[in-house]
Structure formats: structure tokens, C-alpha cells
Amino acid sequence: MDMEQLIDRLAADVKPVPRHSIARWIALGLGLGAIGSIATVLLAFGMRQDWSVALVSYHFWVKWLYTLSLGLGAILVTARLARPDAGRLRHIWLLGIPVALLATIGLVEMSRTAPGDWLAMWLGGSWRDCPRNVLLLSMPMFVGLLWAFRHFAPTNLHAAGAAAGLASGAFGAAVYCIHCPEVSAIFVLTWYTLGIALASALGALIGPRLMRW
Amino acid sequence: MRASEQQLRLWMIGGLEGDANAHAMLLRALVPLLQSFYRRRMSGRPDDIEDLVQETLMAVHVRRATYDRDRPFTGWLFAVARYKMIDHFRRSRIHCTVEDVADILVSEGFEDAVSARMDVDRLLADLPPKQADAIRGTHVDGNSIADHARRMGIGESDVKISVHRGLKALAARIKGPN
Numbered sequence: 063m064d065m066e067q068l069i070d071r072l073a074a075d076v077k078p079v080p081r082h083s084i085a086r087w088i089a090l091g092l093g094l095g096a097i098g099s100i101a102t103v104l105l106a107f108g109m110r111q112d113w114s115v116a117l118v119s120y121h122f123w124v125k126w127l128y129t130l131s132l133g134l135g136a137i138l139v140t141a142r143l144a145r146p147d148a149g150r151l152r153h154i155w156l157l158g159i160p161v162a163l164l165a166t167i168g169l170v171e172m173s174r175t176a177p178g179d180w181l182a183m184w185l186g187g188s189w190r191d192c193p194r195n196v197l198l199l200s201m202p203m204f205v206g207l208l209w210a211f212r213h214f215a216p217t218n219l220h221a222a223g224a225a226a227g228l229a230s231g232a233f234g235a236a237v238y239c240i241h242c243p244e245v246s247a248i249f250v251l252t253w254y255t256l257g258i259a260l261a262s263a264l265g266a267l268i269g270p271r272l273m274r275w
Numbered sequence: 276m277r278a279s280e281q282q283l284r285l286w287m288i289g290g291l292e293g294d295a296n297a298h299a300m301l302l303r304a305l306v307p308l309l310q311s312f313y314r315r316r317m318s319g320r321p322d323d324i325e326d327l328v329q330e331t332l333m334a335v336h337v338r339r340a341t342y343d344r345d346r347p348f349t350g351w352l353f354a355v356a357r358y359k360m361i362d363h364f365r366r367s368r369i370h371c372t373v374e375d376v377a378d379i380l381v382s383e384g385f386e387d388a389v390s391a392r393m394d395v396d397r398l399l400a401d402l403p404p405k406q407a408d409a410i411r412g413t414h415v416d417g418n419s420i421a422d423h424a425r426r427m428g429i430g431e432s433d434v435k436i437s438v439h440r441g442l443k444a445l446a447a448r449i450k451g452p453n
């Protein structure tokens with residue numbers, strides 16, 4: 063095609079672009095995905111039965127604080143990587159803060175528990191299922207983010223995939239808190255984080271295939 | 276005259292706000308910019324470069340929502356252009372897979388690699404063609420001596436001697452003035 067023709071054709075289709083459109087697409091993709099995740103946890107796993115206890119125990123809030131802060135940090139990184147000129151991610155180490163805080167809580171809890179009970183505390187009643195369930199619940203949000211990325215221009219596709227996977231993994235874990243009655247910090251630190259890491263690794267793996275433009 | 280960053284940015288923002296005129300001005304101004312960007316970085320045929328420029332214009336148009344109005348426009352533009360160039364290499368299977376693209380873009384090693392390649396080409400241009408071909412065939416493109424000899428229809432020892440003499444001449448030239 064002739065260069066002039068191309069330019070004329072492109073200039074004939076100039077819709078206004080709202081500010082913060084990256085944030086809008088991400089919010090939409092993540093929001094629709096979250097509906098899918100919450101529906102899945104309610105239908106497939108069911109709610110935990112002890113809400114009156116959970117809501118007043120710090121364990122429950124530690125889990126939510128951990129997963130939501132991790133998810134929020136990851137989504138900021140994801141939004142950055144949606145742009146071609148993302149540059150260097152200098153603040154990525156901040157994502158380590160929730161992990162470090164949870165590890166600290168875990169150590170405090172262990173110091174208050176008899177060493178003989180540590181293994182039970184670490185494995186809980188559901189360590190085998192937890193990472194897989196977190197990964198499963200992250201999928202609707204991961205798909206939502208991949209859809210949002212169809213509008214973006216990432217140039218570091220591994221990193222963008224990993225960040226989107228991390229965000230959906232962390233939010234998937236937050237959704238899993240609706241079902242999971244585990245309480246100990248080292249359980250969450252190990253098995254939740256493992257599920258989140260799996261989601262992130264999956265994202266890094268398939269990001270380059272699905273985010274090309 | 277080339278449009279300034281300031282001017283390009285204003286046109287871009289105008290286009291984002293729905294001003295078709297500003298958008299057309301922007302795209303027109305980008306054509307020479309992108310042509311020289313690609314010409315400086317790749318030794319492709321003119322057709323390839325025109326295709327890439329068109330592809331990049333389309334990407335600028337379709338992906339313009341990813342431009343942040345508070346940041347420099349040319350940084351965004353050249354990031355898009357670089358991505359399209361590497362994507363082009365990948366599709367024509369010259370250098371790298373798309374998995375490499377990300378790392379290359381991040382480390383900015385790509386420009387270094389390309390300019391190193393251009394340096395090599397410039398140095399080789401000064402050698403007798405036979406020696407330059409021998410070095411390019413065996414050391415740059417990575418063929419075996421036997422392959423290169425067969426391709427050029429000359430003996431293996433001939434290739435070896437050409438490579439040896441060529442490299443010696445290059446070394447002498449690089450050490451040169453000192």
C-alpha cells in the first residue's frame with residue numbers, strides 16, 4: 063500500500079482515547095476475571111463455615127493483607143509493562159515487603175508454638191490442594207489480563223507475562239481465602255506463595271506467545 | 276526540517292483527543308524519522324524498510340492508548356519501532372526468537388549488537404573481497420570452513436589462508452595508529 067493512502071486511512075479513524083486507558087482495560091479484565099474466580103470458589107469449594115470466628119481473628123486478615131498487597135504491587139508492575147517504554151523496574155523489590163512481613167509473623171508464631179507442632183502448623187490440613195487451587199482460581203483473572211493486553215504494547219513479554227501471572231495468582235489466593243480455613247503464617251507463606259509463583263511462572267512461559275502484537 | 280519532540284508530542288496528544296488533523300500530521304512527520312531509524316540499524320532491502328515503516332505507523336495508530344501523555348513521545352515511538360524491528364527479524368528468521376526480544380530490549384544490548392555488526396561490516400569492506408567473504412562466511416555467519424569452500428567453489432586451504440590473512444590485516448588495522 064502507498065504510504066499516503068495508509069496515513070489517510072489511519073487518520074480517518076481517530077477516536078478520542080481517554081486518559082488512563084491502560085488502567086481502565088486492566089480494571090475491566092481483572093474485574094470480570096474476579097467475578098469468574100469468586101463464582102468458582104463458591105461453586106467448586108464452598109465458603110468456609112466459621113465466618114464469625116474468621117472475621118475477628120488476625121489470621122484471616124493477615125492472609126488477605128498479604129495476598130491483596132502482593133496483588134496490588136504486581137498489578138502496578140503489570141500496568142507499567144503494558145507500555146512499550148516501560149524502562150527499568152527499579153521498585154520491583156517492594157514486592158518483597160509483604161513476603162518479608164509474612165515471614166516475620168511466621169517466625170513469631172513458630173516461637174510461640176512447641177517445635178513438635180511445627181510440622182502440623184506448616185502442612186495444615188490442605189497443603190496438597192492449596193497451590194493447585196490458588197492456581198486454578200487465578201486463571202479467570204489471568205485470562206482477563208491477557209484480554210486487556212490485546213490493547214497494549216508490551217515489549218518485554220516474559221516480564222509482562224510474569225507480572226500478569228503474579229497479579230492474578232495473588233488475587234486468586236485472596237479469593238481462595240473465602241474457602242480456606244488455614245491459619246498459620248508459614249502455611250500461607252509456603253503454599254499460597256507456591257500457588258502464586260506457579261501462576262507467575264505460567265505467565266512468564268506463555269506471555270511471549272499470547273502477548274505478541 | 277525534522278519535527279521536534281515538542282511538536283510530535285503535541286500532535287500525538289491532539290490525536291489522542293480526537294483531532295484527525297494532528298494525527299495525520301504526526302504520522303506524516305514520523306515517516307522520515309522511522310526511515311532513518313531503520314536504515315541506520317539494518318541492512319535490509321528498501322522494500323523491507325518501507326514495510327517496517329508502514330507496520331510501525333499502524334502500531335503507533337492502534338497502540339496509541341499506551342502512550343502516557345506525561346512522558347517523552349520519542350522514547351515511546353522508538354520503543355515501538357525497536358519492537359517492530361526485532362519482530363521483523365524473528366519473522367524472517369534472521370536472528371532471534373521472540374523470547375530473546377524481551378531481554379534484548381531491556382538490556383539495550385540490541386543496539387550494541389547491531390552497531391558491532393555494522394563495525395564489522397565497515398572493517399571488512401576495507402579487505403580484499405575474497406578475504407572479507409571468507410571471514411564473513413566462517414566467523415560472522417558461522418559456517419564451517421568446508422561449507423564455505425564448497426559454496427565459493429574454492430579449496431579449504433584457500434579459505435583458511437584467506438581467513439588468516441584477513442584477520443591479520445584487520446588486527447593490524449585496529450592496532451594501527453598506536
